[in-house]
Amino acid sequence: MKNQKSIISNLFTLGIVTSAIFLSSGCGGGGSNAGGDGKILIQNAGSDTMVNLAQAWSEKYATIEPTVSVEVAGGGSGTGVAALINGTTDIANCSRSMKESEVEKAKTNGGKDPKEYIMGFDALAVYVHKDNPMESITIQQLAAIYGEKGEVTKWSQLGIEAPGGKDEIIRLSRQSNSGTYAYFREAILGKDGDFKLGSRDLHGSKDVVETVASTESAIGYSGMGYATDHVKMLKVAKKEGADAYAPSVENTLSKAYPIARPLFMYTLGEPEGAVKAYMDWCLGPDGQKIVEESGYVANPTD
Numbered sequence: 603m604k605n606q607k608s609i610i611s612n613l614f615t616l617g618i619v620t621s622a623i624f625l626s627s628g629c630g631g632g633g634s635n636a637g638g639d640g641k642i643l644i645q646n647a648g649s650d651t652m653v654n655l656a657q658a659w660s661e662k663y664a665t666i667e668p669t670v671s672v673e674v675a676g677g678g679s680g681t682g683v684a685a686l687i688n689g690t691t692d693i694a695n696c697s698r699s700m701k702e703s704e705v706e707k708a709k710t711n712g713g714k715d716p717k718e719y720i721m722g723f724d725a726l727a728v729y730v731h732k733d734n735p736m737e738s739i740t741i742q743q744l745a746a747i748y749g750e751k752g753e754v755t756k757w758s759q760l761g762i763e764a765p766g767g768k769d770e771i772i773r774l775s776r777q778s779n780s781g782t783y784a785y786f787r788e789a790i791l792g793k794d795g796d797f798k799l800g801s802r803d804l805h806g807s808k809d810v811v812e813t814v815a816s817t818e819s820a821i822g823y824s825g826m827g828y829a830t831d832h833v834k835m836l837k838v839a840k841k842e843g844a845d846a847y848a849p850s851v852e853n854t855l856s857k858a859y860p861i862a863r864p865l866f867m868y869t870l871g872e873p874e875g876a877v878k879a880y881m882d883w884c885l886g887p888d889g890q891k892i893v894e895e896s897g898y899v900a901n902p903t904d
Contacts, residue, residue, distance in 0.1 A: 632692075632873070632874040632875035632876060632877050632878075633670070633692060633875055633876035633877050639671075640669075641668075641669055641670060641671045642669060642670045642671070642875075642876045643671050643673060644670060644671070644672045644673070644692050644693065644876060644877055644880055645673055645675075645685075645690065645691040645692045645693070646660070646672055646673065646674050646675070646691065646692065646693045646695065647674070647675040647676075647677065647681060647682045647685045647690075647691040647693075647694060647695065648675075648676070648677065648678070648679050648681060648682015648683065648685070648691075648694045648695035648696055648781075649676070649678065649679045649682060649695040649696050649697040649781050649782075649865070650676045650677065650678055650780060650782070650805070650806045650807050651697040651724060651780075651781065651782050651807050651824075651825045651827075651865070652695040652696075652697060652721075652865055653674060653675075653676035653695070653806075654827065654896060655721075655722075655827070655865075655892065655893060655896040655898060656674045656695055657674045658892050658895070658896055659672070659884050659889060659892055660672035660673075660674050662888070662892060663880060663883060666883070666888075667876075667879070667880075670876050670879075670880065672880060675691075676806070677779070678777065678779040678780045678781065679694075679695070679696040679697050679698055679779070679780060679781030679782075679784070680778075680779035680780070680781070681779060682694035682695050682696060682868075683696060683700055683704050683708075683868070686708060686716065686868055686869075686870055687704065687707045687708045687711050687712070688711065689711065689712060689870070692869065692873075692877050693867050693868070693869055693873075693877065693880075693881070694716075694867065694868040694869075695865075695866070695867055696781050696865075696866040696867070696868060697724065697780075697781035697782050697785060697825075697863065697865055697866070698781035698782075698784045698785050698863070698866075699718070699866065700716055700718070700866075700868060704716075708870060712870045712871070714870050714871030715871065716868045716869070716870055716871075717868065717869045717870075717871060717872055717873065718866055718867075718868055719866060719867045719868070719869075719881060719885065720864045720865070720866060720901060721864075721865045721866065721867050721884060721885065721893065721901075722864075722865050722890065722893040722898045722899055722900050722901055723854050723855070723862055723863065723864055723865060723898065723899035723901075724825045724826060724827065724854075724862065724863055724864075724865050724898050724899065725825075725826045725849030725850065725853065725854045725859050725861070725862040725899070726782065726785065726786060726789070726823055726824070726825060726826070726849070726861045726862065726863060727823065727824060727825065727826040727828075727829065727835040727836075727849045728744065728821065728822075728823050728835065728836045728838060728861075729810065729811055729814045729821070729822050729823065729824060729829075729833045729834065729835060729836075730814065730820070730821050730833070730834050730836060731764075731765055731814060731815065731817065731818045731819070731820060731833065731834070732815070732831070732832055732833055732834050733765035733818065734762070734764060734765055734818070734834060735762060735763065735765075736757075736760070736762050736834075736836060737836065737837060737846075738836055738837035738838065738839060738846035739760075739836045739837075739838060739839070739846075740838070740839045740840070740841060740842050740844075740846075741789075741790060741838070741839070741840055741841065741860060741861075742841060742842060743760060744790045744838075745790050745791055745795070747771060747773060747821065748773060748775070748786075748790060748791065748797055748798065748801070749790070749791045749795055749796070749797065749798060750795070750796050750797060750798040750799075751795075751798075752798060754771070755770065755771055756769045756770055756771060757769055757770075757771055757819065764818060764819045765818040765819075766818035766819065768818060768819040769819070770819060771819060771820075771821055772802065772817055772819050772820040772821070773798075773800065773801040773802065773820075773821060773822075774801065774802050774804060774810050774813055774814060774817075774820055774821065774822030774823075775797060775801040775802065775803050775804070775822070775823075776803060776804060776805075776807075776810065776823075777803050777804070777805060778803075782807065782823070782824065782825070785861075785863050786823050786861070789860075789861045789863075790861070804822075807824040807825050807828050808824075808828055810822040810823065810824040810828075811824050811828045811829070811830060811833055814833050815830060815832035815833050825897070825898070826849040826850075826897055826898070827896050827897025827898050828897070829897065835848065835849055838859065838860055838861060839860075840860045845858075847859045847860070849862070851894075851899045854899045855899060855902060862899075865898065867881065867884070869881070885901070
C-alpha cells in the first residue's frame with residue numbers, strides 16, 4: 603500500500619511539472635521551442651494581404667538565423683488579432699489598425715498593451731479585366747457601385763462598354779474578417795457606410811485578382827502587390843474633376859493616391875528575444891527590401 607501511494611504521489615507531481623512545461627511553451631512575445639529540432643518557433647498570423655510578404659520574410663530569415671523558425675498563417679487581419687488576444691500567436695499581421703475594443707481585450711487577457719509597428723505601405727488597387735476600356739474611377743463612382751445606397755449596377759451607367767457584351771457589374775469584395783474589407787469600406791463609404799448586398803465575397807487577395815482576370819465584367823479591390831498581366835489597375839481620383847492617380851510607390855508616399863494604407867504588425871507588449879530580433883530585421887534594410895520586391899512600399903528612410 604505504501605509503495606502504491608508513493609507511485610501515485612510521483613505521478614501526480616510529474617503531471618504538475620508536465621503541465622507547467624506545456625503552459626510555459628505557449629506564445630509569449632519572445633518565441634518558444636519548436637520541438638525536437640531545437641529551433642525557436644515564432645508564430646505569425648493574420649492579414650491575407652500580407653501573407654506573401656510575411657512568407658518571403660520568413661524564408662529569407664531562415665537562411666540568416668537557421669535556429670529560428672517563423673511559421674506564417676493567413677486567415678485575415680481579424681484572425682491574427684484574435685490569435686494575439688488569445689495568446690496563440692507572437693505577431694499579428696494587420697492591414698488595418700486594431701480597434702479600441704480589440705486593444706482592451708488584448709490588455710485584459712494578456713496584461714499588456716499591444717505594440718504597433720508600421721512595416722510598409724500598400725496602395726489598395728481597384729482591378730478590372732485587362733480588356734475593360736475604363737482607365738480611371740472616382741471615389742464617388744466606387745461608392746455608387748459598392749455602397750448600400752449606390753445605384754450603379756451596370757457599366758453603361760458609367761459610359762463604359764464592358765468586354766464580352768455583359769453590362770452587369772460583377773462586384774467582388776472580401777469577407778468581413780479581412781482588414782482590406784474594413785479599410786476599403788471606410789475609405790470609400792465612410793465610417794457609417796456599408797456595402798450593398800449581392801457582391802461575391804472572396805477569401806483572399808489573390809482570389810479577387812484571379813476572379814477579375816477570368817470575369818470580363820468584374821470589378822474588385824486588392825493590394826497592388828497582387829497585380830498580374832491579366833488585370834488592369836485603375837487610376838483613382840478623390841472626386842469628379844480631380845486628377846486621377848495610379849497605385850504606385852511614388853503616389854503612395856506622396857499621398858496622391860487616395861486609397862493607400864499602412865501595413866501593421868502587432869505584438870503583445872514590447873517584443874523580446876527572438877521575436878524582437880526578427881521584428882528589427884523586418885524593419886531593417888534587408889527586410890524592407892523584401893517589402894519592395896513583394897510589390898509594396900517600404901518605409902521611407904527619412
